[in-house]
Amino acid sequence: MTSEASVAGRASNADTCGRYSALAMEFQKAKLASQLDTPAVTILLDRLEANIARVQRVVASHGVALRPHIKTHKIPAIAKMQLAAGAAGITCQKLGEVEVFVDEGVDDDILITFNIVGDTKAERLAALAKRVRHLSVVLDNETVARGISAAARRAGVEILFDRVRHRLRP
Secondary structure (H helix, E strand, O other): OOOHHHHHHHHHHHHHHOOOHHHHHHHHHOOOHHHOOOOOOOOOHHHHHHHHHHHHHHHHHOOOOOOOEHHHOOOHHHHHHHHHOOOOOEEEOOHHHHHHHHHOOOOOEEEEOOOOOOHHHHHHHHHHHOOOOEEEEOOOOHHHHHHHHHHHHHHOOOOOOOOOOOOOOO
């Protein structure tokens, strides 16, 4: 169990720094960890910071750009920490995840790693393309490419297809 003083002190320090207000908010409301409503995410910020720095350092030492997948945390404040540490962007699986992160200001460079199938999802993707500086989508077939292309045309968004792996026919 965490003592009242250490929880409150940690939350106050985080809030004073202005870096982790979203993460510290629940601790500010609850004096003890045992007073948090469940389920609740609790994070040891010093360990989180150290882990983010360590991973970034290792990846950078190999000359590789890091693009963490948000499925491990699903918390925009953590993604912002990863980006501030040097991550090239973030990776998401679903459009809903992208929408949440963009709404929270994580809108510089996002990769979506799941096929966007159907008009409704393609329209949502086209709308997101207007809000994200660089939005990439993985796709593996012509049907998905045509659907995204049609939605982009309707929305007035330019879509560039990168055929690096040469899986799509011209």
